[in-house]
Amino acid sequence: MGFSFGYPVDWRVQDAVDTLTLADVWDPAIDTDGGIREGAWVAEATGLVNLSSWPAGTRLILRKERPHPGAQLRFTDADGMRVTAFITDTAPGVIPGQVAGLELRHRQHARIEDRIRELKATGLRNFPCHSFWSNAAWLEIILAATDLVTWARLIGFHDHPGLARIEITTFRYRILHIAARITHGARQQRLRLDATWRWAAAIATAWQHIRTAFG
Template sequence: MKNIATAARVIVSADGHGVVSHAGMAMLRELADRTGLSAQVTAALADTYRGPWVYAPGEVFADLAAAVADGADCIDAVSQLCGDREHAFGAKASTTTMWRLIDQRIDAAHLPAVRAARAAARVAAWEAGAAPISGDWLHIDIDATLVIDHSDNKHGATPTWKKTFGHHPLLAFLDRPEIAGGEALAGLLRTGNAGSNTASDHIIVLAQALAALPPGWRPDPNRDQDVPRPQVLVRCDTAGATHRFAAACRTAGVGFSFGYPVDARVQDAVDTLNLGACWYPAIEGAGGLRDGAWVAEATDLVSLDSWPPGTRLILRKERPHPGAQLRFTDADGMRVTAFITDTPPGVVPGQVAGLELRHRQHARVEDRIRELKATGLRNLPCHGFWANAAWLEIALAAADLVTWCRLIGFRTHPGLARAEIATFRYRVLHVAARITRSARQVRLRIDATWRWAAQIATAWQKIRTAFG
């Protein structure tokens, strides 16, 4: 029989001094200042004040974004997170001031200026080391999601296509595969009954997403062909496959890769390809063959005259996973999907299989949306429509701060750079530390027993060094 050691009782007392929890949130807050996000938002909202302010609007906006990234899901929670750390990071605005910023100051007239402020901060972040690899394609993924309203009294909340009640925002992310994450470029808050394939909404979000890119990375359809320019591709599911949106992409100088419905014409093309044994093995991201999946091009088998010149139709068939229910469009026990793209042959390695792999990676947008919902979007806390649109911008800014922090500070630490937001909060943002003051200096001493203490301290220094 084993002896059970009795643990010594821990004496608990409320007399600790200089201790601060969630110390990593200060790194995001400092990053907001160093990228100029705080100053840019202050300039954008300065005309909403009649006199001098006690707390600059950009400072309040940055506090909101950092706290939302740390896990706050409403303004009261933001105020509590910030107020509990005033002894460490200085006085913060009251809950009323934060509410006023969202309810009154960031209105429909000032939202474009806030978006421009976020774009200016992105320029600074990319110049400091968060930029994508030069020469690579930029992939913008657009998708919509539902945000449920449990109160039934928010402006713009209506019945949705899933028979729920809430809003239906349309979002655009820049895929950043080097950290298995993405940057939140743009978001359009819409009513719950907004259509999934509304071309005008996709065109608006595309324009906002391109404006959110640094000027040197934006596509220019009128540029000199001898001047190198990043190539941008927009990826959507079948909801984005409209003729107007495809034409808008062509006008903006970006490529497209849209899901395509498997209709009778596509099914006939599948039968023809089966008879001719024209399928080729699909590939994985690492370059190996994908077991049980094949791809083929059906551009010459289906009329695409109504689409922009150069549009190609790519098909994919795959064995459904065990337990999956077959659909009416599946052929011979194979699940068939299709997409269209205007990328010419020879541009993407792997030919047709490479194009299919690139389009399949659009599925990562679901991960971006899931993380954004865990970073403020799961709950729209205001009653007014434009106040909730302002909250959406704060959530997008919070997601960007986390992404830039990973790219600049943790790129060489995959365990932190590629972690889900819940894990990143636990390991980095929620770390405990102690505030000490000596020789006219304030020091933040991160818990030395914390497994990731050294990586956090190193990342903080990398961020400060990157911005000079």
């Protein structure tokens, strides 16, 4: 078991970026096909930042990249380059591509941070109770709700990519906020939706997809 997670770009990391830039030791980043990632470079800054509070063998990897067109620059950006950092305990030579390979692996797992962000937006940001077990129950409810929303998007909106990939806050507004009720009659179950809602047709189609999947 190992770790690889984001590290704050503080003044120590900014100093390391300046040192690496003066030494001209940045290597090109790579894409999943092994080709060069245009406008992105990586470097190791393990020896330039004090990591003594982390487990032995922890490494600090930096990436600088040209921001996407229209992106707002941050105060941590250096010379117009967006700088990000992560730490890992993966030893040298384990991942093909050395530092560039480590950065590629970390970037490919960005969806994990997306899921954590969704969990926080669902209620994980704050535990509301004083009791440990009450908060444990709260956590289970959040995980169950997130799973339900995820499966609803995958099953119900597979033919609407724009709705299948939206995050929970947008999903809550577009899908869950619609005025609707379930009615029963003539041995049938019906979902009555507000026809004026912009996404009503997509929601009706998703309802049928979900009923078919579990019918």
